[in-house]
């Protein structure tokens with residue numbers, strides 16, 4: 001599943017190709033994504049110039065002046081760039097065609113992705129309204145995390161993955177950040193001290209930044225927008241490493257089920 005670093009890598013790859021350029025048209029081959037792609041989308045975007053390409057959580061936001069094209073990659077989506085005329089394959093549900101012949105193509109086999117249009121202020125869209133602070137912004141710090149965890153008996157990993165507490169941190173990077181901070185994924189969120197919240201907020205940021213620099217992970221079929229697979233996966237500290245030695249202390253990494261998700265931690269380096 002594309003996580004925040006993959007989405008940010010995609011954003012950075014697409015930004016120079018889209019911003020300041022005019023959209024010729026959009027091609028919708030299959031409207032049946034998580035929500036239906038608006039029927040009028042091609043006419044809404046045709047002739048518009050992309051003013052900025054932003055990201056909120058795992059949503060990409062192409063500001064077109066009168067409104068915003070909102071794209072989410074869902075479980076299996078990826079965006080890549082092809083030249084005008086390149087034949088679409090199965091699952092290539094959507095193209096954004098720029099006036100210079102650049103085509104941004106969405107391939108999404110499981111169709112949990114989204115392609116939507118929001119007139120006016122993008123952040124007023126119902127999917128974006130309740131999202132918490134961006135983990136890479138100054139808004140997300142120890143104080144914010146401490147406030148978000150008070151009164152919560154849920155495991156800290158669940159809170160990190162709750163987009164109301166912090167935007168766009170998924171299973172992989174929550175696990176990795178908790179290792180870096182020395183905190184067990186099952187620790188009760190509401191019992192973390194101010195100091196541990198501050199350390200964890202710092203490690204969330206650090207984990208995401210390292211992954212973005214590495215180009216995002218290359219789990220499953222993810223390929224970054226220039227077609228190159230990311231190479232963060234080989235650097236995972238705990239994620240998907242059950243039974244392998246901890247990179248810090250050598251203790252075998254534990255793999256457990258937490259809620260519906262796989263969780264990995266070092267029983268020696270991480271404390272409840």
Ligand SMILES: [Zn+2]
Nearest residue numbers: 246249266269
């Ligand atoms: Zn360890």
